[in-house]
Amino acid sequence: MTMAANDTIAMDQITAAAAKCRIATPHDIVTNSECVYTFHSPYTTDKGIVVNLTTFVGTVDELAFTAASSSTSTNDDEAAVFVRICKKRVRKEKAIDGNNDDMMETTTTAIKLGMGIEGGFQSEQDKYETISTYSIVVGNNANGDGKLHVLTELPYDDTTKNSFPMLVSQSADAIICHAGLAVRQDLTAWELEEEPKPISKYLETLPFVDNGVKISHNPSDWMCEMSGDKENLWLNLSDGFIGGGRKNWDGSGGSNGALNHFMETGEKYPLVVKLGTITEDLSTADCYSYAKDEDCPVQIPNLKELLEKRGIIITGMQKTVKSTAELEVELNATYAFDAITEKGAHLVPVAGPGLQGLQNLGNSCYMNSVVQMLFSGTVPELSARYGMSAGAGTNTLQKIAPTKASDDLLCQTTKLAYALSSGAFCGPIPNADDDADDSTTDPKYRLAPRMFKHVVGKDHADFKTGQQQDAAQYFQYLLEKLDRAELGAGDRLKSKDGAGSALISSHLFSFKAESRLMCEADNKIKYKDGPIDTILSLRIPMSESTLPGDEMPDVKRQKSEDACDDDKEKNKVPTVSFDACMDKWAAPSIIDDYRWPHLQNSISKATSQTRFVNFPRYLLVQMQRYELGDDWQPRKIEVDIDVPEEFSFQKFRGLGPQDGETLVPDDVEGCEETSTNIPPAPAIDEGALGVLLDMGFNMNGCKRALLAVGGSSVDAAMNWVFEHNEDPDFNDPLPETTAASAAATSNSDVDETVVMSLVDNLGCFTADQVRAAVKHCSGAPDRAADWLFSHMDDLDGAIAALDNSAASNSTPKPPTAQLEDGDGKYDLVGLISHIGKNTSSGHYVAHLKKDGKWVIYNDEKVALSENPPIRHAYMYLFRRSDTVGSPNSEY
Known part of the structure; x- marks a missing residue:
């Protein structure tokens, strides 16, 4: 032609x-x-x-x-x-049924439980x-x-x-x-949970049939010798037979030719390799053992020699098909679990700006619920910074090259926030009565936030996996990551008026709690602000619970299972008011053994009270719905929380020193905090912290327990928890002087205890490298470890850059802007609910208030909510009432 x-x-x-x-x-x-x-x-x-x-x-x-x-x-x-x-x-x-004169379509009704089989789904x-x-x-x-x-x-x-x-x-x-980046990222999470492939034990005794069979170098010549199929082909390494692969659980896959051949030849030749996955790097080749005592993917170290016997020279060979693992990832990604359960079929679907669903990447509902709450318009400041408002995000995209975009947090946040807030990728609203609706599974309308999940979690031991995680922990970690990226963004992120750097995202949620301590010995008062926090974690006072129909509080909640209650009485769920939870948080408590510096470090009882220093624009409240049972297993507290959609926190505001109060002298307090006699706090072992969090304990309580027992012993920390979980300050944020994040004695000095602990625990960095990271991260061991792993590609260069930056006094520092404050009246605008025995399993769903109506976000399912689970939520997002209609322009 x-x-x-x-x-x-x-x-x-x-x-x-x-x-x-x-x-x-x-x-x-x-x-x-x-x-x-x-x-x-x-x-x-x-x-x-x-x-x-x-x-x-x-x-x-x-x-x-x-x-x-x-x-x-x-x-x-x-x-x-x-x-x-x-x-x-x-x-x-x-x-079409050709025997029917009316040419009616054959039925698609399933009569067997299975997919891809005759009579099945x-x-x-x-x-x-x-x-x-x-x-x-x-x-x-x-x-x-x-x-x-x-x-x-x-x-x-x-x-x-x-x-x-x-x-x-x-x-x-x-x-x-x-395979591409999307599948590669899914495979990374998949493989983190899989055991490494073993070397086949049949390798040393594998028979080789010298039958003269040579394999063509042209892939178009390959075909299954049983069925004639030309896809999903496997080469038997003993006799050179080419057969089709096995069928998948949904009916897709191959013709079973390779497996049938193994059976027909007396199960003597178990090892096969997938044609099309062979390259010069043989570690990427897909090898499998059909032997009944293996029946799994295997490694074949001498694969090159076995292939050469069949005339296959690997030099220059390219990968032309997907591996079994890649196909498995794709297969599971498209499996419609909700279609089987028909969950929410009665709800009215919605779509449009702020109403975009997100595909579940495999236990990623914790992430989906958090980002929906942050970026779909409920927090307009973040939508203005990263979403669709007035050209937002232009610099975050234009200032990053394509080769770096997939690994840039600000770029991927902009990508996700724009998709959620603009509705640009929403499909037609699905018809709940039409089983054949194409839009529910059409890849044209499916948003899979793989790049965002990867760039946020790649350096975190838990969030980089495909396992379920705690949504509250993810919220805090995401804000920390955004803060660091925003502080180092330079001219990519400016305030709207161009006057300088914009406020960091966590500022929207940041608050401090004021601690008022009264010494019993002399009634002197000590005031101290706690560290900045972004989540208010509340214990549930079950002593204040009531049962439906009861007029008096149900003080004795835990009734014997053998009590002669009828079934109706047993099924009653107690209720605790949100106001009671707040009263518990702010109630006076007694500390028996408090050491008072102004009394020459003698011990005396103290009465402690906690109050807000400021009321942030958005207040995120976490309910501690999980506790350890008698068997030391986490269990959910069966309780409803009566949360009003409008609530005033004003009575919980701290007022500071009052007339008539005698304060503990400032100079004594100063001596206490700068004393060189106070030993540095031990470094908190991240693995031990993760184990305690998985048991259902609160983050602050876990850190407090580990600090009390030396930083790393899970058993000792658990014993400490059982002894101290009723302490009034058990779940309070740790004071800055005792938290591991403040272990450094000054900005210029580094706590060598923290340095050596990280060197031992991480195992792949020198003391000098760790010391530089700890100094850069103001003594915080967890952030130092995060920084080290995120700069492994050129660690020495990154440390040199830190030195140069410090010399020029240009190291990004947190903004000194005053914490936002206002009236204590709030409106409830968001919920994240959890179903499951603990926060690291089960399922998360978000509910957000849009134009006065509640909307449910169940991964890809977005619909008007009939009964928002306000009484059952795990996290509550409140917006300060005086900010409605007036978003902060500095974002």
């Missing part, structure tokens, strides 16, 4: 730029399923996404050259080569097929605005690929067939 003149010119342009193309290896990061700046994917528009054949980064056309001038030395007119990937899901034609593969189209694009940044100016574009498919330069074809094929 002769090429048209225009096509010839286009091919010349492609040939001229071909030298820039690279071939992606399995270890390269390739974003071929989603734009790194937005949630646009190959499905969302007719243009799909374009993937740069040099950098392997996928974007939309409008952002293809973002920050190019600052990240490369290329001219705007210099051309780059891309592969455009477009996909469309279409419904398959239903089977239809799988996605049964109902839909994906049509993929590709093209090779050459373009530049001719207008200097970061957009792709297309110079030429030619279709790329099996019939045209041979007309392209070989390097272009190989590069495009490598990108199209690559």
